[in-house]
Amino acid sequence: MGIKNNAGVSDGSLPPSELGVAALDDHTLQVTLEKPLPYFPLTTVHASAFPTPQWAIEAHGNEWTRPGNIVTNGAYIMTEYVANERSVRERNPMYWNNDSTIIEKVTALVINDENVALTRYMAGELDQTNIPSGQFNRLQQSNPDETVVVPELCTYYYTINLTDSGNPALQDVRVRQALSHAIDHDIITKNILQAGQKPAYAFTPEATAGFTPPASPMASMTQAERDAKAKELMAAAGVDSLDLELMYNTSESHKKVAIAISQMWKQKLGVNVTLSNLEWKTYLDAPGAQNYQVARAGWCGDYNEASTFLDLLGSESGYNDAKYNNPKVDELLAQAKVSADTQPIYTKIEQILATDTPIIPIYQYTANFLMKTDVKGWPYDNVEQNIYSRDLYKVAE
């Protein structure tokens, strides 16, 4: 968030009192930033910025998050928490805008199996639940009024290891571009995922506020043109046989996408792909240590501004698993931080990324869920999925 002395306080070289945060009086919080950050207010909606009283933590130690101990300032109070079973929130009479809260009690149930959740929804036990993968089309036909699909602030992409530990052929930008062109994004979204996802040709999703990603040259081509271009690029790079390892974390949906893409690469470019799936924690270690060639990744914005995506490809970013390093991009990212009009800067960055191809954007996520028609007030256009029960109400049908 760019708070003054954040790095120093985190690593212990500065005392906490040096952090650029101060309470001037009971109602005024002053945040001092390292440098001007036009989108700073947007970052404060992230849960990590919510206030927590120090005395409550000191009084209860590790148990400060338990019902009865936890002190929050929202419209609801957590009254019950059974790990892996349920958590219950009830109206907070001390909330400043309590008069506007309508729903008295909200229960969140933990249901590990999405299909069981769907059955329980159908039986009327739940008001809202996610749609299991592969069920979207069927449900949209059988329960059209209850099936909701909204864009989410997330991009699904493949990251390419550009360091020496990666595949040497991938150091050639033409090979990376060829791989990107050979992917038929429409097959992935329309035939495999089938839940309203949009193809991604830029890293920043279209749902992002204040920035319209530029139309990538690839987006306006037909797939046949892209395939032809991909073959040309591959030939120009002088690569006639390539063995790649594609890594993803264990999940039915990642597997389907990986199989489809490996087939596309195989058929169009003759690339032999070995699929390797890793259990989540194992997978988390590998790309970060550049222990991969091509890996599946996804990124969801922490706040609704393009930098939450594009900063990831800055050379200093800890999430830059590609180890992409383009001084021009770094410079533009720095410029954007202090600029009032970021559209041209972000556009330029996206254009450079489309050419350099350190990552291959694949699709833009959607949130799919079922919700009873008597539930109203849902913030459908909140692409960060920040949903507050205080906005919801139920109507008699």
Add this chain to the structure above:
Amino acid sequence: MLNMIIRRTAVALPTLLILVIVTFVLMHSAPGGPFTSEKPLPPQVLANIEAKYGLNEPLYKQIFMYLQGIVTELDFGPSYVYKDRTVNDIIAQGLPVTLTYGAWVIVVMLAVGVPLGMIAAIKQNTWIDYLAVGFSILADLLPNFIMGPILILIFTLWLGWLPGGGWNGGQWEYMIMPVIALATSYMASITRLTRSSMLEVLRSNFIRTARAKGLPERTIILRHAMKPALMPVISYLSPVFVYVITGSFIVDAIFSTGGLGTYFTNAAFNRDYAVMMGVTLLTGGLTILFNLLVDLLYGWIDPQIRY
């Protein structure tokens, strides 16, 4: 008998120690750790957290500290994921749930399986026998992970009689489906086991003698045939107990009952080391205890068995 209990306990301790060491080493050799996440922590912050939990110490020292905590304070350590809970808290919440439905599973299994097997044997080759055998074969084809969703479909979605999951403090309507799902296939095995062992006993010499004496059939079965016929069923109870624990992974996942089963899988996925150790050790200990109980029961039923 006391001798045997002492002997078994003496063997149990090193067994559990080996279990702790092997689990500990296996767990720590898996890549990643409890605090690796999609958004990695700054190195200094990670180091602070690891130091807080003693994860920066060499492995042998961690094992020693862990064992010391258990022996001196019965403290199984903190959970790294549910940060407001210790392993003791988690077990205190999950174990009663698992034991409650587990006990019902064993009761239902025996209360249905044994009489059904007995009747089938006594009325061998009649329609009752065929029905019981047919039923047990059918039930055998329905393991818990299939039974669970089928039951939910029937009793929650179609009939609307029972809630589709949750525990809600252990109310009976929340318990019915998990118990049936877990009991069905083993109940079938118990039926067949009882039937075949009863048939064998009914053909043995001492039963023929009893019949020749002119004892009524009822006395023959209840007083003479039942005890020996139940021996195989009793020896079958220790694997059943282990099955109830392992089956609880599935039941907890399908019915969101919040029992210990959930923690086995989640703790492994989350690298929640202490929770993983705690539940493994607990299951190991209970298995040893249950085997001992079954052996004691054996000796009580069949006086020929001496320890």
